[in-house]
Amino acid sequence: MTMNRRRVTTALVGLLIGLFGSLLAAAPASAHAALVGSDPAANSVVPDAPNRVTLKFSESVQLIAGKIRVLAPDGSRADQGDPTVSGAEVTIPLRPAGARGTYLITYRVTSADSHPVAGTITYSVGAPSTPPADGGDASVTVDPLVKALIPVGKYLGYAGLVLLVGPVLVLALLWPHRLDRRGPGRLVWTGIGLVAGSTLLGLWLQAPYTLGTGLFDVTVSDVREVLGSTFGAVMLVRLGVVTAAAFLLRPLLDGPGGGESRLDLALLGVLGVAALATWPLTGHPTASPVAGVSVVIDALHLGAMAVWVGGLVMLFGFLLPRATGRELGAILPIWSRWAMTAVGVLVFAGVVQALIEVSDFDGLISSTYGRMILAKIGLAALVIGVAAFSRKLVGKRADDDSPGPLRRIVAAELAIIVVILGVTSFLVQEPPPRTVEAAETGSTSTTVEQTLTSKSMSMQVSIYPATVGNNSIHLYAYTLDSKPLPVVEWKATAALPSKGIEAIEIPLLRITDFHAIGDIGLPQAGEWTFKFTARTSEIDQETLTMTAKIS
Known part of the structure; x- marks a missing residue:
């Protein structure tokens, strides 16, 4: 029997890793900053050499050391000193008394969603000439190994979050005292390890990702620069929160009754909220037109998913096979309310995110992103239907009923999750309409x-x-x-x-x-x-x- 439970646990962990692999295999996604203007304007001719160049992006950006250059017509460096950034505007000081002819600006910066953005523009002083040869990063090149490892690190982190949040809530509030906690404990420690490992991997990969170098070409100064960025600060907070949670979780996971206190549980709740916030703070919500709303909504979406899917794993893998009819009679109604609340939050957060990213009905119908949103809404409606049937079954079951029908319903919910995450794996590859519009606006000049x-x-x-x-x-x-x-x-x-x-x-x-x-x-x-x-x-x-x- 113990061997069977281990096999079930192993299978569930593998399923979650596979699910979130499909969810995030498309990362890095397409929603990046776009260059929307410059002074001097792209392809313009100015009578006198300016003393600085200004680049304006569609969202706030961070500088990458040594990745912004201005080349004079003869190919020499026309910039002097270090460029500065203020929100979405980058200022590059230039050498005085620049020569006549065409100048080339090459840039590579990090957008608010932690992705690198690169490109080139030209302007001319006096009259156009042959542009100098490109001496910088004209495109966002990423080492193939780095590109492959980034989604691996991300999906391991999300899988770890599911194995951590849902099981901890069930152990703290629903787990029968007589049942051994070692099996769920191993699930929780696996989740902690996955989150911590993916965080460390993400910190390491960010350096070659933003610089366009190889995985093993990272220097100490490169890592130091990542740690000093907003991305690095948020990831360090995540690592600290997970480490603190690991110490507080020991009493909960030790022994059949657990030794946790109410204060420990309250602190775990605070740490859980802080941890959830670190995901949107390193992703696309920070680049939203209403960043504060998007960050909160994304954290709610992520938290509801972790509670729901993690709880289903505990229900399917441990409670339904091991709890008595009387115990299930007390647990299932509470879990049913949790699940319906989580699904409701998922739907609400998803609708708000769609409204922010799509913004109008035409974008919902005419864009691939919008049509995928509609597909997810249909699948969510199906999940709600299954969950409603599950609640109805829970309300009718007798204490001595077999949990078999309920296990089949839980399996059906997990199967629908597979489909939803499959749709999401394509959705994250598609730039939302607002991002496409910003990029087109930035690349199209009416001059x-x-x-x-x-x-x-x-x-x-x-x-x-x-x-x-x-x-x-x-x-x-x-x-x-x-x-x-x-x-x-x-x-x-x-x-x-x-x-x-x-x-x-x-x-x-x-x-x-x-x-x-x-x-x-x-x-x-x-x-x-x-x-x-x-x-x-x-x-x-x-x-x-x-x-x-x-x-």
């Missing part, structure tokens, strides 16, 4: 950039944001060999013939000999016609025409 050429001059035109309403216009005049061309007087007009809008004069202000700026309010969308006249002497002038789509 119109055109270079107009005549027989005697070249004119670069920049219209921002090229949308209905107020727009800024920058004009730069060059000779045909790309040297600044002094302009004595500038004139410009804008017209929309298709809508009957005649030419509107654009007031221009001469900033330098070859650079002028102006502002104009464009009342309607359409293909606007712009005319620019540059007088370079008493008798010489050129008029150039272009069309630009205003949205």
Whole structure:
């Protein structure tokens, strides 16, 4: 009989590891920060070399030492000193008196959800030139072994949480005094070991993950930098909480009656809440538009899952096979209420998370992420139906009834969990609509950039944001060999013939000999016609025409 119980326990542990492996095998997921703007703007031409470059992201980021560079047209380093970050804005100081030509910015930072984000942009001083060769991390490269181990560490941690939370609650509040606690105790110690081990593994893997290096290329300074980050601080808190919980759990796990006190149980409850909070604090909820709400909701979702699934493991593996009919008659109604509450919290938290990530009905229907949410809702409804039937069966059973039918229902609930987690394993691979929208907004610029050429001059035109309403216009005049061309007087007009809008004069202000700026309010969308006249002497002038789509 003991051997059978060991086999059941081993099988359950393996099932949980497999389940949470499918849940997290897709990690790292796709919800990262996106570059939404820069100063100078990407692909823009500025008349004078700036003294700094500013990068603006869709969420707060953290710097990675040595991973932000600005290269001058000749390939030398144009940045000087260390970049600084304030929330979602990174400032890079530059060397004074930069040369004319195209500059390359390469960046690699860590987003609020602990994932690395990398890319490159260019800007030009005076006139464009051939960009320098990429000297940084233009893409998020991750060592294959590191990439494979990250989800392993994550699913072991989640499996450990289930084996820790649910069994501890059952042992503290529902376990019959006459029954031996060694079997459930081994389950709890396994959970503690999995959580602690996955935390240490996560701390180690974060260094090569963010730096793009190999698993064994990590230095002491790399680990120190991880420990000094928000991710490292939260993971250290998790490790400390689990260690403290291990000491407090000894009385609960020792002996048939346990020796725990109410104070120990209260402290365990506080530690449990603190531990649950560490998961959303190192993940996507911190990047949510309403981060505080998302963190709380995600912790509730995780806690309800751990209570429900961990309790089912205890019920299926230990209580139903070993408790008497009288004991089950007292335990099952209480557990039934726990399960219904946990499922209710799961559904509530899931709906709130979906509303935050999807935000509108169209996103729920038209996106893959939204359709998977709908599939999970259907499966959750099925679970609620099974749980309701289970409660009905618990209410009708007699003290001497066989627990067989109830074990089959518990097995059915676990089977549905397998399906739900299977859907979730695909869901975490899909970026939510809000993330896709932020990335598209960041990568798509509405600025119109055109270079107009005549027989005697070249004119670069920049219209921002090229949308209905107020727009800024920058004009730069060059000779045909790309040297600044002094302009004595500038004139410009804008017209929309298709809508009957005649030419509107654009007031221009001469900033330098070859650079002028102006502002104009464009009342309607359409293909606007712009005319620019540059007088370079008493008798010489050129008029150039272009069309630009205003949205």
